[in-house]
Amino acid sequence: xxxxxxxxxxxxxxxxxxxxxxxxxxxxxxxxxxxxxxxxxxxxxxxxxxxxxxxxxxxxxxxxxxxxxxxxxxxxxxxxxxxxxxxxxxxxxxxxxxxxxxxxxxxxxxxxxxxxxxxxxxxxxxxxxxxxxxxxxxxxxxxxxxx
Numbered sequence: 001x002x003x004x005x006x007x008x009x010x011x012x013x014x015x016x017x018x019x020x021x022x023x024x025x026x027x028x029x030x031x032x033x034x035x036x037x038x039x040x041x042x043x044x045x046x047x048x049x050x051x052x053x054x055x056x057x058x059x060x061x062x063x064x065x066x067x068x069x070x071x072x073x074x075x076x077x078x079x080x081x082x083x084x085x086x087x088x089x090x091x092x093x094x095x096x097x098x099x100x101x102x103x104x105x106x107x108x109x110x111x112x113x114x115x116x117x118x119x120x121x122x123x124x125x126x127x128x129x130x131x132x133x134x135x136x137x138x139x140x141x142x143x144x145x146x147x
Contacts, residue, residue, distance in 0.1 A: 005054065005055065008052040014030070015051075017029055026066075028115075030111055030112065032047075033048065033106065036106070038104070039096060039098040039106065041102060042098065047096050047112055049091065050091065052089055054089065055086040056117075060084065060119075063083075063092070073104050074099040074102075075100075077095060078095040082094065
């Protein structure tokens, strides 16, 4: 299923998000930098993409790590998953965190994250004196077992 999403290029060097394969859920986001950006171990750096998007109403843009970049280089979004609301029209930026023990470098045009567009529900939160019972109940962290 495809749907049009308007993308504004804020810089002539910016690249449109692009899917790496026909069945990819996430479209690659590309770095827009004025030169190499070094990210020291444990450091977080905000990387520009040079694009703004118009997420359709009822959808959300989710910015995830690129598995290869995270696994091989240790670079992943600092907030784990970025949320782009349908009413946001500013530049998409990715706060890349270096989880590795070595300084890493991001170049202009590097694929730095992936964007997934997904539908969501807006909840109507209502107070309740009681909640329905479930098998798990109030069991939290680790309560469903280790295997």
